[in-house]
Structure formats: C-alpha cells, structure tokens
Amino acid sequence: MDTFKGFSENETFTQVPDVFFQKLLGEIEDPAELKVTLYALWRIAHIEGAFHALCPTDFEAQALGLTAEAIATGLEKAVQRGSLLKAEHEADVFYFLNSPRGRAAAEAFRKGDWRASARISSTPPLERPNVYKLYEENIGPLTAMIADKLKDAEETYSQEWLAEAIERAVAQNVRKWNYIEAILKRWKEEGRAEKQDRRDNEKDRRRYVEGDFADFVEH
Numbered sequence: 001m002d003t004f005k006g007f008s009e010n011e012t013f014t015q016v017p018d019v020f021f022q023k024l025l026g027e028i029e030d031p032a033e034l035k036v037t038l039y040a041l042w043r044i045a046h047i048e049g050a051f052h053a054l055c056p057t058d059f060e061a062q063a064l065g066l067t068a069e070a071i072a073t074g075l076e077k078a079v080q081r082g083s084l085l086k087a088e089h090e091a092d093v094f095y096f097l098n099s100p101r102g103r104a105a106a107e108a109f110r111k112g113d114w115r116a117s118a119r120i121s122s123t124p125p126l127e128r129p130n131v132y133k134l135y136e137e138n139i140g141p142l143t144a145m146i147a148d149k150l151k152d153a154e155e156t157y158s159q160e161w162l163a164e165a166i167e168r169a170v171a172q173n174v175r176k177w178n179y180i181e182a183i184l185k186r187w188k189e190e191g192r193a194e195k196q197d198r199r200d201n202e203k204d205r206r207r208y209v210e211g212d213f214a215d216f217v218e219h
Helices: 018-027 031-045 068-081 100-110 131-138 144-156 159-171 177-190 198-210
Strands: 084-089 092-097
Touching: 018 031, 031 068, 031 084, 031 092, 068 084, 068 092, 084 100, 092 100, 131 144, 131 159, 144 159, 144 177, 159 177
Parallel strands: none
Antiparallel strands: 084 092
C-alpha cells in the first residue's frame, strides 16, 4: 500500500450533506454501499450543466477499488436505503442523489424529458498536477536539491502562483528554477495582481535576468 502524502492547501472540496454524517455514516455497513454513495456525491457535485446524474459505467471499478459485482450491489443497497435514486427510460439507466433537485430530475428523466442531455457523458474532475510534476514536464529533471526547493516553495506560495511562475519561465524560455523563484519572490515582495498583463512578460524577463533579480538567475 502506498503511503498517502497528505492533503495540500490547494485542494478542491466536495460538499457532503450533514445528514450523511449524522445518520447514514452510522447505518451503512457495506463498504461497497459507502463507497458508491461517496463517489456519487463527489462526481455529481462536479458535473457541469443541468443534468446531474451518473450512469452505471460512471462508477469506475479502479477508482472505487471494487469489482463490477460489488459496485452493482452497492448501488442496489444505496437505492434501497434511499440515498440514491435509480431512474430508467427505455434502455437508459441513471442514478440521482435523493435531493429535491435530484428527485425532480429523476422524474423528468423517467418521462423522457432529459434523455438528450443524459447522453452527454460525465467525466471525473481533473486532477491538478502537483508542482513536482509541473517542473519535470516543463523545466527539466527533478534532482534532490530541486525537490527540496520545490517543497519549501509549496509551503510559501500557492499552487496557482507556482503553476503560473513555471508557465512564465516556459514562455520566456528561461527554464531554470532560479528564474521561477525570482518571479515568486517579486510577487511576494511587490504583490501580484490577479489579472496580469502578459504583454509585460518581456519587460519582466529583462528585469529578472539583467536587473534587480539577476543574482537569483544562473546564466
């Protein structure tokens, strides 16, 4: 079993109804039912558009760590409990959360009103690449020294800042950690507007390489 490295400060979050912890968590005994219920809460919360439901194949065996048979059993139990709603129309089957919006959507689907929308497949939320992966993919090999510097940077700067600083370095073709660090230090010392004018990139590059922050950059 791989050791979990912990949550970062840049995680996205999924809202879970309080009643899940107040009632369902203590009542659900089957791990498969618990997993599919939590998975549905997560996936449905991140679906874009008006049709918030999952088809059976959206419950991915690898993501859940379950067999197809266990997933089917978990879904059946969740429907019996009433945490999920199962709606069918002709050959199509979808699962909805048992919420006011979910109940209305399930009823509309049973009548065929949502059939066209239902055929748009849902996809899991994209996993944001961590700073180590961003560095390797855009700057170069990850050495032990660079890994330590990236670890320190994660504790000081947000994931958004780190990703954009790497993007700036790539755009200016200065693929060095010292250059990225110079950008971050400037933003920290002088502030960073949320809407940067990218036309100033070349001016910034000259400043980092030749000006105030030249000492941080290896030529």
